Amino acid sequence: MASLARLPGVGERTATRYAFFLLAQAPTLAAELGESLSGLHTAVRHCAQCHNLATAERCELCLDPRRDASRLCVVEGLPELIAIERTGEFNGHYHVLHGTLSPVRGIGPEALKLPSLLERVTAQSVTEVILATNADVEGEATAMYVARLLHRLPQVAVSRLATGVPMGGDLEFVDQGTLARAVRDRRAL
Amino acid sequence: MRLADLRIADYRNLGLVHLIPSPRFNVLEGKNGQGKTNLLEAIWLLSALKPFRTSKNVDLVRFGATLAEVRAVLDSGDGERTLRVQVSREARRIWVDGKVAKTHGEALGQVAMVVFTPEDLAITKGSPSGRRRFLDRAVFTLWPASLDDFRRFQHALDERNALLKAPGVPDDLLLDVYDDQVATAGALVGHWRRRYLERFAPVFAAALAEITTGGLEGTLTLQPSIAEPSRDALHQALVTARPRDRARQSTTRGPQHDELDASLDGRPLRTFGSQGQHRAFVLAMKIAEIRLLARELGRDPVLLLDDVSSELDDERNAALMRTLVGEGFGGQVFLSTTDRRHVLPHLPLGVFDSGQAACFTIRDGAVTL
Numbered sequence: 412m413a414s415l416a417r418l419p420g421v422g423e424r425t426a427t428r429y430a431f432f433l434l435a436q437a438p439t440l441a442a443e444l445g446e447s448l449s450g451l452h453t454a455v456r457h458c459a460q461c462h463n464l465a466t467a468e469r470c471e472l473c474l475d476p477r478r479d480a481s482r483l484c485v486v487e488g489l490p491e492l493i494a495i496e497r498t499g500e501f502n503g504h505y506h507v508l509h510g511t512l513s514p515v516r517g518i519g520p521e522a523l524k525l526p527s528l529l530e531r532v533t534a535q536s537v538t539e540v541i542l543a544t545n546a547d548v549e550g551e552a553t554a555m556y557v558a559r560l561l562h563r564l565p566q567v568a569v570s571r572l573a574t575g576v577p578m579g580g581d582l583e584f585v586d587q588g589t590l591a592r593a594v595r596d597r598r599a600l
Numbered sequence: 601m602r603l604a605d606l607r608i609a610d611y612r613n614l615g616l617v618h619l620i621p622s623p624r625f626n627v628l629e630g631k632n633g634q635g636k637t638n639l640l641e642a643i644w645l646l647s648a649l650k651p652f653r654t655s656k657n658v659d660l661v662r663f664g665a666t667l668a669e670v671r672a673v674l675d676s677g678d679g680e681r682t683l684r685v686q687v688s689r690e691a692r693r694i695w696v697d698g699k700v701a702k703t704h705g706e707a708l709g710q711v712a713m714v715v716f717t718p719e720d721l722a723i724t725k726g727s728p729s730g731r732r733r734f735l736d737r738a739v740f741t742l743w744p745a746s747l748d749d750f751r752r753f754q755h756a757l758d759e760r761n762a763l764l765k766a767p768g769v770p771d772d773l774l775l776d777v778y779d780d781q782v783a784t785a786g787a788l789v790g791h792w793r794r795r796y797l798e799r800f801a802p803v804f805a806a807a808l809a810e811i812t813t814g815g816l817e818g819t820l821t822l823q824p825s826i827a828e829p830s831r832d833a834l835h836q837a838l839v840t841a842r843p844r845d846r847a848r849q850s851t852t853r854g855p856q857h858d859e860l861d862a863s864l865d866g867r868p869l870r871t872f873g874s875q876g877q878h879r880a881f882v883l884a885m886k887i888a889e890i891r892l893l894a895r896e897l898g899r900d901p902v903l904l905l906d907d908v909s910s911e912l913d914d915e916r917n918a919a920l921m922r923t924l925v926g927e928g929f930g931g932q933v934f935l936s937t938t939d940r941r942h943v944l945p946h947l948p949l950g951v952f953d954s955g956q957a958a959c960f961t962i963r964d965g966a967v968t969l
Contacts, residue, residue: 512774514762520771529729548755554779591745 630962900931
């Protein structure tokens with residue numbers, strides 16, 4: 412129970428429920444679960460190319476021949492990768508940085524997966540990089556830093572996710588900070 | 601906008617408090633240390649989400665409790681909303697009509713408040729940071745959308761300073777990035793401050809002439825760290841200052857060094873002002889803030905006065921009360937005092953009978969009518 416309670420979002424009461432549930436089921440369930448858990452760190456690793464989760468040397472997304480390898484989407488972490496993947500809008504490859512720059516928190520460029528990004532862009536025929544970091548100070552700083560690194564390479568186009576009013580958003584209900592930014596960053600029609 | 605119902609639980613020394621405030625005047629009477637200021641601060645939390653006296657979250661929660669909470673029903677005249685603020689050791693959260701507010705700026709725009717404490721009387725004499733705080737708080741009360749820009753600026757500045765302090769030679773490319781961010785956010789901060797002062801200056805000048813018998817001419821002007829308010833000018837200044845910033849391990853140019861200059865009849869108040877002139881100046885700043893809010897928002901702000909009457913002389917106290925009671929102001933007021941006799945003579949006759957005033961007594965963290 413103590414181990415279960417260490418999981419995020421699981422308190423003592425939920426941990427107790429889980430433990431009793433497992434006890435009440437056939438022993439095979441507990442055994443299956445245990446087996447999966449003990450194999451977790453050997454079976455799941457980071458993709459050698461994009462640092463997404465993978466069960467082999469490369470992840471499923473990198474191995475998928477239907478995906479367009481000339482376009483790269485750079486994300487902070489796995490939740491962001493999943494969010495973009497869910498939109499179905501992007502059919503290229505990803506690059507997971509596993510963090511954002513923040514001198515305040517002591518995180519510099521050396522802590523991110525940057526050398527492999529530059530290597531990929533140089534060695535493979537990447538023509539476009541989309542910087543899909545968050546719109547907060549850390550995400551913006553990271554995007555700007557990566558953009559400056561990439562601008563030293565000749566052939567690649569770099570873009571940044573747009574920010575502003577959400578789809579179907581009623582202007583009246585958009586929070587004022589977002590709206591103010593959307594007004595400032597307006598585009599010509 | 602008025603507080604129609606107020607509930608507080610475990611905020612600082614306050615236990616469970618439930619008030620039905622009067623729509624106009626609310627006198628909070630209590631001896632020192634009983635919780636008057638804490639009560640005002642709990643109300644302030646609904647508009648700012650942070651206390652007006654700087655403190656850690658842990659100090660805001662009553663000893664032995666895990667959460668402090670303030671709930672209010674706001675009456676805007678054409679409908680009611682509920683606001684709920686919760687403070688725990690880890691976080692402060694706010695709900696509007698039972699829904700968690702996604703951004704603080706959105707939630708805090710619900711009710712505009714102005715607070716006036718004895719510490720404010722030192723604004724003109726004290727450090728430049730106190731004057732910037734006055735200005736930024738006034739900007740944010742009028743335009744909650746500015747909050748995001750101020751926070752971004754502070755965050756970007758913190759990152760740049762951390763980079764300058766980090767051991768070893770700072771990465772120039774990374775410094776470029778933070779110069780860019782500080783400049784972009786800093787220009788917006790400068791823009792908000794200028795935009796506010798443009799509107800504030802004439803209202804302030806009128807208020808000062810009104811409360812000083814001699815009709816003093818006073819001005820408050822922004823003395824910016826960088827003369828030109830553009831992003832490019834700020835960026836250029838940061839780039840130029842880089843060697844010096846490296847040596848000092850801190851950002852030496854930018855809106856964090858702006859100064860708000862106070863002058864009286866063309867002379868700097870700080871060196872030439874008498875005690876009475878300083879007080880008149882601060883009083884006029886507060887009155888101007890209130891009037892500007894009322895004019896721009898089209899509704900009177902809620903006023904929180906923390907035992908200010910004891911710090912002002914009779915003449916200035918009367919001037920303040922005239923502003924609150926007079927034709928031009930109809931907003932809700934919460935005044936704390938050690939003795940109601942300091943306050944009651946200034947209120948119009950019959951306000952208690954007409955339900956326009958209420959008196960509460962605060963003792964040892966509990967409030968009674």
